[in-house]
Amino acid sequence: MATADTDLFDEFLSQRGHTTERPSWEQDYNKKQCPECGGLHDMSATECTVCGWAP
Template sequence: MASAPSSDDLFDEFLEDNGHETEIERWERSYNKKQCPDCGGLHDESATECGVCGWHPAA
């Protein structure tokens, strides 16, 4: 028997259908540095928040 999709799955599908991203944003990598996905600022591997724009990954 198939299970019904969760309300979170339905909400994500609605957002995606209407042009919104639902992926969890994470640090990008540039050589041996972390790169902010919002502003492109480069940080050491130990960074937990962007020192340029204040972005931080969702917990």
């Protein structure tokens, strides 16, 4: 869920040559892995139950 502040910050960085990308789930075998804490979840997960992160 992108906010206006995040979009503005990403635009600022990209104008100065930095690559920005939206964080998303990583995959580990047949599980989703949280990029923040490394918690493993079923493929149907929409947010991390360990740290609360959501894409």
